[in-house]
Amino acid sequence: MGKQKDEARKLANQLCFAVYSTAHAFNKAYKPLLDPLGLTYPQYLVMLILWDEDEVTVKELGHRLQLDSGTLTPLLKRLEANGLVTRRRSEVDERRVVVALTAAGKALDAKAGEVPHKLFCATGMTLEGLNRMREELLALRGELTSSHDPGGAG
Amino acid sequence: MGKQKDEARKLANQLCFAVYSTAHAFNKAYKPLLDPLGLTYPQYLVMLILWDEDEVTVKELGHRLQLDSGTLTPLLKRLEANGLVTRRRSEVDERRVVVALTAAGKALDAKAGEVPHKLFCATGMTLEGLNRMREELLALRGELTSSHDPGGAG
DNA sequence: TACAATTTGATTGCGTGCAATTGAATTTTG
DNA sequence: CAAAATTCAATTGCACGCAATCAAATTGTA
The missing domain is CATH 1.20.5 (Single alpha-helices involved in coiled-coils or other helix-helix interfaces)
Known part of the structure; x- marks a missing residue:
């Protein structure tokens, strides 16, 4: 009694694990494509936004990527250390930090052009x-x- | 020319991000359910396997969860430190480490019984x-x- | 029995990911 | 204008997640 329901409910656990392990699989599929660019996947997500807009605040990045400053601050410092972005306080509101592309950061866009197509092929969908x-x-x-x-x- | 294709190919990026951010959302949905049990989500995955079988090697856990020893060893040590599992070398092959439930680990199964149902409700599916x-x-x-x-x- | 190859888990180093706290800047309110 | 509340990024501490490397145990082979 209720046994069938219990089994059925475990599907939520199984769906979560499917999402969890597919996320890892995506990460591994991206790795050989992003390694030559010197980017991790979360760093690539930030660069995708910047290639589209160039100047974005940390708050805006956090909103779009659903990540907080505890994750973004060190990530952006690494991008800065690698010469891809700059970080400066906004002039109109000094609480905000504006992230912008360097010339090297902009140039990387061209090298990343093949990534979406290769990923598309990898999905087989x-x-x-x-x-x-x-x-x-x-x-x-x-x-x-x-x-x-x-x-x-x- | 090719512009439409380029846009279309970005769907793979977008799908990856959807998986990535949904995985984070699942994690946050599990957190209030697992915090009272003193478990993280990956630790919960290990416990689910052990509640089903009790004695499993690290290799088998890694195979099922798609995780390597670099992730599992410290995770299992934390479960051991919390008194939920034991780790011992196999007698027949001393390379293997067998993970087993303690009495407290077995008892936790009952407290975790509501988790799948609550998660099922949270999915709205x-x-x-x-x-x-x-x-x-x-x-x-x-x-x-x-x-x-x-x-x-x- | 020796000796090489393989298997298995542990360790190290780096990069997320998040809760909680801090501190500076801004906005709101009296 | 001054005090309180709010916003925003940075910091701290902990827990994954993975590549690379290491060491011990086992297996295969002559």
């Missing part, structure tokens, strides 16, 4: 499939964040 | 939806690992 799974994951993420964050809809 | 997404993610993971691992199916 169709564009429709990619798009659908992305939507489903973002919907799930929304549910999860609203469930433990009192500010959410749930 | 149907059992069919959970099952389908899990299958799709595992298929994707298989593609990704075979793409950069020469030992795979190609």
Whole structure:
């Protein structure tokens, strides 16, 4: 009695592990593509935003990547140490730190051009499939964040 | 020309980020459920296996969780320090380390009983939806690992 | 039995990821 | 304008996660 329900509920655990281990698999798939660029995957995510906009605050990066300053500050310092970005206080609000690309950082965009295509091939999926799974994951993420964050809809 | 293709290919990047950020969201959803048990999510994964089998080698844990000894050894030492598991060399092959539950480790199973149900509710998904997404993610993971691992199916 | 190759776990070093705290700058409020 | 509340980044401490390396045990082979 209830045994079937118990087994069914374990599916949530299994789905979480599937997400968890797929994230690791993505990381490993990116590694050989990003190593030649001298970037880790989270660093690459930051560079993608900067290649699109060039000047972004730490807060904005944190909002878009869902990461806090405890993660971003040291990551950005490493990008700075590698000569890819600069960090300076905003003139209008000195609490803000503006991250911007250096010439080397901008130049890296060209070298990274092949990455999305190679990743696409590595997934073995169709564009429709990619798009659908992305939507489903973002919907799930929304549910999860609203469930433990009192500010959410749930 | 090719612009549409370029945009389309970025979907792979976006899917990866969706997986990446959903994994973080799962972690945060688990945290309030696992904190009272004194477990982190990776530690919970190890305990799930042990609650099912009790005696497992480090190699077997690594195979099932897709983690290596660099991650598992310190994690298992923390579980041991917290009195939940024991670690001993196998008698038949002293290279192997057998991880087993203590009485406290076995007792924790009962306290963890509510976790899967609460997680299931947090996903807001149907059992069919959970099952389908899990299958799709595992298929994707298989593609990704075979793409950069020469030992795979190609 | 010797000796090389393999298996297994431990260690080291580096880079996230996050909760909690701190401190400076800004905004709000009386 | 001055005090309180808020915002923002930095810092600290802890726990993964992984590549590379090491050491011990086992297996294969002559």
